[in-house]
Structures are given as C-alpha cells and as structure tokens.
Amino acid sequence: MITGQQGRGLSFCLAACVGGLFLVSLWHGESSIAGMQALEDILAGRATAGAIILEQLRLPRALLGILVGGVLGLSGATLQGYMRNPLADPGILGVSGGAALGAVCVFYTGLMQISLVALPLGGLIGAFAAVALLMLLVGDGGVLVLLLAGAALSGFTAALTALTLNLVPSPYASFEIMHWLMGSLTDRTFTDVAICLPGAVLGNALMLTTGRALDALTLGEEVATSMGFVLTGWRGVQLLVVLGTALAVGSCVAVSGAIGFVGLVVPHVLRGLTGYQPSRLLWPSFWGGAALLLVADNVVRMTASGPELQLGVLTALVGSPVFFHRVLKLRKDGV
Amino acid sequence: MTSLHASDVSLSLGGRQILRSVTMPVQSGAVLGLIGPNGAGKSSLLRVLAGLRAPDSGHLQLNNQNLATAPAHWRARQIAFMPQEVVRPPPMSVRHVAALGRLAHGESGSVAFHHPKVTEALEKTGLLQSADRPAHRLSGGELARLALCRMLCVDAPILLADEPVAALDPAHALMVMSLFQQAAHQEGKAVVVVLHDLALAARFCDQLVLMQDGAVRAHGVPEQVLAEPLVRDVYQVTTRRIGAIPVPWDLCP
Numbered sequence: 001m002i003t004g005q006q007g008r009g010l011s012f013c014l015a016a017c018v019g020g021l022f023l024v025s026l027w028h029g030e031s032s033i034a035g036m037q038a039l040e041d042i043l044a045g046r047a048t049a050g051a052i053i054l055e056q057l058r059l060p061r062a063l064l065g066i067l068v069g070g071v072l073g074l075s076g077a078t079l080q081g082y083m084r085n086p087l088a089d090p091g092i093l094g095v096s097g098g099a100a101l102g103a104v105c106v107f108y109t110g111l112m113q114i115s116l117v118a119l120p121l122g123g124l125i126g127a128f129a130a131v132a133l134l135m136l137l138v139g140d141g142g143v144l145v146l147l148l149a150g151a152a153l154s155g156f157t158a159a160l161t162a163l164t165l166n167l168v169p170s171p172y173a174s175f176e177i178m179h180w181l182m183g184s185l186t187d188r189t190f191t192d193v194a195i196c197l198p199g200a201v202l203g204n205a206l207m208l209t210t211g212r213a214l215d216a217l218t219l220g221e222e223v224a225t226s227m228g229f230v231l232t233g234w235r236g237v238q239l240l241v242v243l244g245t246a247l248a249v250g251s252c253v254a255v256s257g258a259i260g261f262v263g264l265v266v267p268h269v270l271r272g273l274t275g276y277q278p279s280r281l282l283w284p285s286f287w288g289g290a291a292l293l294l295v296a297d298n299v300v301r302m303t304a305s306g307p308e309l310q311l312g313v314l315t316a317l318v319g320s321p322v323f324f325h326r327v328l329k330l331r332k333d334g335v
Numbered sequence: 336m337t338s339l340h341a342s343d344v345s346l347s348l349g350g351r352q353i354l355r356s357v358t359m360p361v362q363s364g365a366v367l368g369l370i371g372p373n374g375a376g377k378s379s380l381l382r383v384l385a386g387l388r389a390p391d392s393g394h395l396q397l398n399n400q401n402l403a404t405a406p407a408h409w410r411a412r413q414i415a416f417m418p419q420e421v422v423r424p425p426p427m428s429v430r431h432v433a434a435l436g437r438l439a440h441g442e443s444g445s446v447a448f449h450h451p452k453v454t455e456a457l458e459k460t461g462l463l464q465s466a467d468r469p470a471h472r473l474s475g476g477e478l479a480r481l482a483l484c485r486m487l488c489v490d491a492p493i494l495l496a497d498e499p500v501a502a503l504d505p506a507h508a509l510m511v512m513s514l515f516q517q518a519a520h521q522e523g524k525a526v527v528v529v530l531h532d533l534a535l536a537a538r539f540c541d542q543l544v545l546m547q548d549g550a551v552r553a554h555g556v557p558e559q560v561l562a563e564p565l566v567r568d569v570y571q572v573t574t575r576r577i578g579a580i581p582v583p584w585d586l587c588p
Binding site for chain 1: 382385386387407408409410411412414415416417418420421422424425426427431432435436438439441443485489
C-alpha cells in the first residue's frame with residue numbers, strides 16, 4: 001500500500017532530480033563558461049559572453065525543458081487516467097497535430113522571415129483552433145466520442161501537414177519543416193518561454209484539479225457519476241481534462257515541436273510506484289516528464305559534434321524500448 | 336426517514352420506449368425487489384432512480400427535493416449505486432478500492448483508507464481477511480462483493496443494486512441478500528435490488544415490483560406478485576412451489 005506520504009516523497013525526489021538536472025543544463029554546454037562568474041556578471045548587469053550564454057540561451061532552454069517535459073508527463077497521466085487506457089498520450093487529442101500544422105503553415109507562407117515569434121505563435125493558433133474544433137466535435141459525448149474525435153482530428157491535421165510539405169516549393173523549406181517537426185529546444189529564447197508559459201500553467205492547473213475524479217473513474221463511469229462526479233457537459237471532468245491537456249500541450253508543441261513518448265512512457269514507469277492510483281500519479285508524472293526531457297536535452301547537447309540529434313528523435317529512441325519492456329511485463333504479470 | 340419517489344417516469348432510447356409511466360415509491364426500512372424478464376426496463380429504472388439518467392418525462396422526488404435539480408454531491412451521499420457490470424479495478428489493494436467509496440463524502444487518502452465505515456463494510460462483506468490482497472486478482476464473486484463493500488462505504492440511506500448476486504454462489508448470494516435485509520430492517524435504509532432469482536426475491540424482499548415492457552405490471556408483497564398466473568404470463572414459464580417459494584420449472588407450452 002502506497003500512502004499519501006510516500007506519494008509526496010516520490011514527487012519530492014523527482015523534483016530534486018529536476019533541480020539537479022536544471023543546474024547541469026545551465027552549467028554544461030558546448031562552450032565552457034565559468035558558471036559562477038557568469039552568474040555574478042548577470043547579477044551585476046555586465047553583458048559578458050558567459051552571462052549572455054547563461055541568461056539568453058541556457059536558462060530559457062532549461063526552463064522550457066522542465067515546462068515541456070512536465071506538461072507532457074502530466075497530460076499523459078491525466079489522459080490515461082481519464083480514458084482508463086494506458087495507451088493514451090497527449091497526441092491522441094489531435095491538438096499536437098493542430099500545433100504542428102499551424103507552425104508548418106508559418107514555414108510555408110514565409111511568415112518566419114517577418115518575425116521569429118511567428119513560428120511559435122502559428123503553432124499556438126493551430127493548437128487553439130484544434131482545441132475549439134475538438135470541443136465542438138465532442139459536445140456532450142463521452143470518452144468514446146472524445147477518442148474518435150481526437151483520432152479524426154489527428155488524421156486530418158496530419159493530412160494537411162503532409163499536403164503542405166508536398167506543396168512546399170523549396171527543398172530547404174521542407175527540410176526545415178521536417179527538422180522542426182522532430183522537436184527540439186535548441187536556440188529557444190525567453191520569448192518562447194513567455195508564449196508557452198500561460199497555456200502551460202493554466203492547463204496544468206486544470207489537470208491537477210481532476211485527481212479525485214480520476215480515482216473515482218477507476219470504478220467505471222456509472223459509479224463515478226453515482227459518487228457525485230459530473231463527467232460530461234460544461235461542468236464536467238471531461239472539459240477540465242480536454243481543455244487542460246489541450247491548452248498545455250498545444251502551448252508546448254508550439255515552441256518545441258512534437259516530442260513523442262514522454263507522455264506515454266513516464267506515467268507507465270511511475271504508475272507502480274504510486275500504487276496505481278491516478279490522483280497520486282499526477283505530480284510525479286510532471287516531475288518525471290521534466291526530468292526525462294532535461295536528461296534527453298543534455299544528451300542531445302553532448303552529442304552536438306556533427307549533425308545535432310533532434311530531441312523528439314531521442315525521446316522516441318529511449319521511450320520505445322521502455323515501452324517494449326512494459327509490454328513484455330504486461331504479458332507476463334498482467335499488470 | 337429518507338424517501339425516494341418516482342412518479343409517472345417515462346424514458347426512451349434510440350426511438351424505443353424503455354420506461355412507460357412508472358410510478359414507484361421507495362421506502363426506508365424495506366427491501367424492494369425489481370423483477371421482470373430481460374429487457375423489461377429494470378436496470379434503466381434503477382439508473383433513473385439513482386439520478387444517473389434523466390427521464391424524458393415524470394418526476395423524481397428525494398426527501399422533498401427534485402432529484403433532477405439536486406446538487407450531484409448531495410445526491411451522492413443519499414444514494415449509493417452498484418452497477419450490473421463491475422469494472423475490474425486497477426492493481427490496488429482491496430481496502431484501497433473499498434475506500435474509494437468515501438469519495439462520495441469528499442474523503443480520500445489516509446482519512447478514507449482508515450475510516451471505520453470501510454473496516455465495517457469489509458467485515459460485513461467477508462473481505463476483511465483479503466483487505467491487503469490486490470483487487471485485480473479477485474475472482475468474479477469476490478469482485479461483486481467488493482463492489483457491494485464499496486457501496487456500503489458510502490454509508491448512504493438509499494442503496495440501489497443492479498443484479499448484485501448474479502456472479503455469486505448460493506452461499507455468498509444468501510450472505511449478500513442478508514446484508515441488504517439487515518441494512519433495511521436494522522439500519523432503516525431503503526434498498527432496491529434488481530433480481531432474476533425469484534426464490535431469492537421471495538425470500539428476502541419485503542415488496543416486489545414486477546416489470547414488463549417498461550411498465551409496472553404488479554407491485555406488492557412477494558406472495559401477490561409471484562402468483563402463478565402472473566409469473567406464467569410475464570416470464571412465459573410454469574412454476575412449482577417448494578415450500579412457499581415459487582421456482583421456475585418449465586417453459587410454457
């Protein structure tokens with residue numbers, strides 16, 4: 001039996017890991033800088049090379065690592081709890097697809113040349129448009145309608161993204177698009193953090209309010225409803241889950257591109273440690289996702305000689321074997 | 336005294352009339368058995384009574400409050416519901432799953448886990464010895480008892496159970512029905528159970544409602560409702576009496 005204290009202990013340990021990895025991300029990089037000196041320079045307002053690298057490059061990148069990883073982990077845990085389906089991941093709603101399509105449209109139309117902010121903003125607009133469409137499609141429908149609507153939206157946005165890629169006149173542009181779609185935190189700035197932060201914070205807050213309802217849902221929808229939880233409609237848990245994950249994931253994909261497997265694998269790995277109770281999985285999944293993404297980003301930066309490995313590629317490479325292991329364990333133990 | 340009253344309730348799904356002008360009082364201190372052939376509307380009526388499905392027309396009154404407009408969290412503390420199909424829980428302990436019933440009172444974590452009502456319900460359903468076992472490894476019968484245990488943990492004055500003994504062997508079926516009887520007669524709860532076993536219905540229910548094609552065909556004490564001509568007409572079976580209890584014996588010619 002996992003008690004609340006143990007659950008909080010796990011969150012605390014993972015948060016401490018994230019703290020350590022955050023410091024590693026700040027101190028470690030391609031150009032070696034004297035960390036303490038750079039920090040002193042920042043505090044004293046001196047624009048030295050070290051201060052600029054630390055403040056303008058590494059700090060936003062590390063912050064985005066925590067934010068994006070945390071959002072992916074938390075939304076994976078929330079969706080898996082709500083759908084009672086361990087295969088649910090943030091991409092299932094089609095909102096990541098919407099964000100990717102929005103960003104690809106910015107590439108295609110050349111709006112990137114006007115402002116660097118155009119790309120994440122395009123992603124954000126695409127994500128929000130997808131959220132609106134998803135809500136309209138789902139209406140008062142339940143989990144099955146949500147799954148189908150998400151699948152339809154994912155398929156549609158993927159088709160439109162492929163169409164855009166198909167129509168792109170320059171091979172360089174399509175290369176850039178492909179590269180962006182693989183997901184990365186390289187060269188992100190505080191503008192990206194500012195674009196991502198409001199949606200991520202609001203979405204996370206909405207998701208974190210659903211814990212008790214997710215626990216009740218382990219007994220089935222009818223029992224959860226009989227215990228006083230409203231599931232569908234404007235005051236329902238489904239709205240909190242959809243709006244929360246969509247806002248948070250959409251905002252993150254808009255700045256980082258699509259980073260797969262974090263939302264799928266992190267809740268899977270941590271579930272056993274939280275006593276299989278969905279409410280206890282939420283915070284640990286946030287910190288676990290953040291830790292995984294920071295580790296992956298550090299690995300990407302370590303292998304920076306030659307063509308830089310894209311973050312989404314690495315998480316998929318690491319995530320899939322973990323998932324294979326889970327599949328084999330499921331076959332053996334039924335858990 | 337808690338009372339639940341359905342008046343003139345009708346419901347249709349996908350163009351098919353499921354319930355037709357059902358009027359039925361549910362009283363404290365008594366076990367009411369809902370019987371009738373498959374598709375008669377028993378489970379739908381139970382869901383309407385539980386406030387899980389709003390009827391197309393008609394009215395449900397719970398303690399002088401309209402059930403349709405009553406706040407969900409208040410309703411959850413008045414009515415505990417056990418569905419026909421019990422969902423296999425995740426690999427939590429039996430006590431953990433039972434304690435989820437306390438969510439109806441807004442209680443979770445160790446407050447719910449160590450609540451005296453949880454221990455009491457585990458004991459009543461014979462699951463106290465298995466309290467630390469993983470719930471997903473329970474047999475079908477044990478799962479049904481765990482669902483009942485979870486319902487008892489809500490400690491609501493009205494208990495609604497849809498075929499609670501369908502998966503149970505005779506000994507456990509008797510135990511569960513005795514529990515319902517005890518809850519009604521000794522604790523003053525209002526109990527409604529959907530049953531297919533006419534012998535159990537005759538033995539444990541104070542009142543029976545016989546449903547046919549979405550309407551109440553008969554309502555009264557078991558001796559009246561289980562009279563041979565009525566059972567023969569509704570179920571299309573002949574019965575034989577073993578003692579005072581009618582047992583379905585053969586298909587009608």
